[in-house]
Amino acid sequence: MKKKYGFMLSAVLAAGTLLSACGTNDSTNESSGGGGTEDKSSDFKVAMVTDTGGVDDKSFNQSAWEGLQQFGKDNGLEEDKGFKYVQSTAASDYQPNLSGLIREDYNLIFGIGFLMQQDIQTIATQKPEAQLALVDSVAVNENDEPLENVASITFKEHQGSFLVGVIAGMQSESNKVGFIGGVNSELIKKFESGFKAGVKSVNPDAEIFTQYADDFNAAEKGQQIAATLYDKGADIIYHAAGGTGNGVFTEAKNRAKNGEKVWVIGVDRDQHEEGMPENVTLTSMVKRVDTAVIEVSKQTVDGNFPGGQVTEFGLEEDGVGIAETQENVSEEALSKVEEYKEKIQSGELEVPSTDEEFEEFEGSL
Structure with a gap:
């Protein structure tokens, strides 16, 4: 441009x-x-x-x-x-x-x-x-x-995604987390890159699974992908997939009913209610x-x-961030989120928004 x-x-x-x-x-x-x-x-x-x-x-x-x-x-x-x-x-x-x-x-x-x-x-x-x-x-x-x-x-979706990545990296018990995107595109790569950077910043050894549904309106496909990632050991999945993400919540709630402890990180709005009544929404990246x-x-x-x-x-304009519902987020994670938020806003930390920028970011850790 x-x-x-x-x-x-x-x-x-x-x-x-x-x-x-x-x-x-x-x-x-x-x-x-x-x-x-x-x-x-x-x-x-x-x-x-x-x-x-x-x-x-x-x-x-x-x-x-x-x-x-x-x-x-x-x-x-x-x-x-x-x-x-x-x-x-x-x-x-x-x-x-x-x-x-x-x-x-x-x-x-x-x-x-x-x-x-x-x-x-x-x-x-x-x-x-x-x-x-x-x-x-x-x-x-x-x-x-x-x-x-x-x-x-x-x-600046990557900035908000970084913050929920920090939460995922700190609260994953399996040390494995997942990301499900809608359509593989420059925009959704911002969500993915920021999320992975946040996870790795606090948990360099964490394993991150990523998969795209190639659709923003395929809840059944979202559920299938979520099942795959949970079966691989991920205990937290962040979705940036629109209506496809509804299937991620369905899969998490079904597993929670069977006693499995898994979480979903919502997107765009506070998706706490989407995780009820099983209460599987860890947090959401609000846009x-x-x-x-x-x-x-x-x-x-x-x-x-x-x-x-x-x-x-972006963060400075209160255009992205974490959801107000924070009952499932630890105090330690919330404190770390505030620490990184200040670094991002001050310019001390530049959050990656592409695959290339993420690779460079990860290499600097």
């Missing part, structure tokens, strides 16, 4: 705190920006297109939808008229869904997931008057420059897609649509 534009408003920090219970909190009226925003938003329409994982994937898409619901509530918008989602059951649905929302005169349309990048770029070029937002990738033109009518939203959706929607309704810019949410 030849040019990269960045911005971050201080409101993101506040949003990360205020919206920790996004989708369930009935307050947070402060984020609506007062009466001025309510007047502007009375005829504002915002929507999102899910990827194939679906809006109820318990993870990425669901977090985005919770953010959109919260924004709609804060601004007095009516569901299906002022805000809504459109579900994609196949990749071929992306362009028709995006185009349909443009025809319905939605002021801002989110494409949820990097798998939608090419379709967002195509639609944005065909409809320069549309205001679009792409989560998890950067929409560019033929010159590899950010498209002016697309707000690109990215995260504040909900915060990002609210923040970009707020900027747009205020007349400051961040088209052509790349917003990146």
Whole structure:
């Protein structure tokens, strides 16, 4: 990429705190920006297109939808008229869904997931008057420059994944842990690389198994892979697989019912409930897609649509981190997480985000 534009408003920090219970909190009226925003938003329409994982994937898409619901509530918008989602059951649905929302005169349309990048770029070029937002990738033109009518939203997933890796490395009793990814891609490699680096930082001798499902919506396949990794001795599995990860929880709960002590580390949102009633969720790497959706929607309704810019949410912006539910995490591990968090934020520690960077990182330990 030849040019990269960045911005971050201080409101993101506040949003990360205020919206920790996004989708369930009935307050947070402060984020609506007062009466001025309510007047502007009375005829504002915002929507999102899910990827194939679906809006109820318990993870990425669901977090985005919770953010959109919260924004709609804060601004007095009516569901299906002022805000809504459109579900994609196949990749071929992306362009028709995006185009349909443009025809319905939605002021801002989110494409949820990097798998939608090419379709967002195509639609944005065909409809320069549309205001679009792409989560998890950067929409560019033929010159590899950010498209002016697309707000690109990215995260430092490797930073949050490093922290849950620290927890896994410290709390594994078998000294073997696993990682299950959805689609093998540059994005999911950030999760994998950061996680492995966190594990190795506190437990250099730990064995790490990795496997990809090549699908974000295949719970049965997720369960099969989880069974394989648990059978190999892993007692903790971190998934970055969307709906496929639901199968990891199923396998862990089945084993827990039979007296086996295994854990799952969730992703994107606090997945503590997904591990109940067997209580198999060790922790989760929270990625504040909900915060990002609210923040970009707020900027747009205020007349400051961040088209052509790349917003990146990391630890410093409270865009990634560990879940608030911490009942299964040891005090020692939590203390170590805070220690590493400070090192990352200060720049003392640079977390790897690719295979090559991880190999170099591991070699330096």
